[in-house]
Amino acid sequence: MNRDRLEGMWKQFSGKVREQWCRLNDDAQGMVAARRDQRIGWNQEGRGISKEAVEHQLEEFLARNRDWDLTNR
Numbered sequence: 001m002n003r004d005r006l007e008g009m010w011k012q013f014s015g016k017v018r019e020q021w022c023r024l025n026d027d028a029q030g031m032v033a034a035r036r037d038q039r040i041g042w043n044q045e046g047r048g049i050s051k052e053a054v055e056h057q058l059e060e061f062l063a064r065n066r067d068w069d070l071t072n073r
Helices: 003-025 028-047 051-064
Strands: none
Touching: 003 028, 003 051, 028 051
């Protein structure tokens, strides 16, 4: 297991913890950021690529799909 995959797993875990904290505090913006971190971590773990590359791919995706809603699951 390489370092990028471990960082991805950690990013997912910390995103889940942050999401629960924001849910307790009723912080909608924080939940969006936490879910974004989880998605970045999931991609980073699954593909084994750097965090910067995953963030760049996510930004490109969101730019192409502006109606994408990160608040709903």
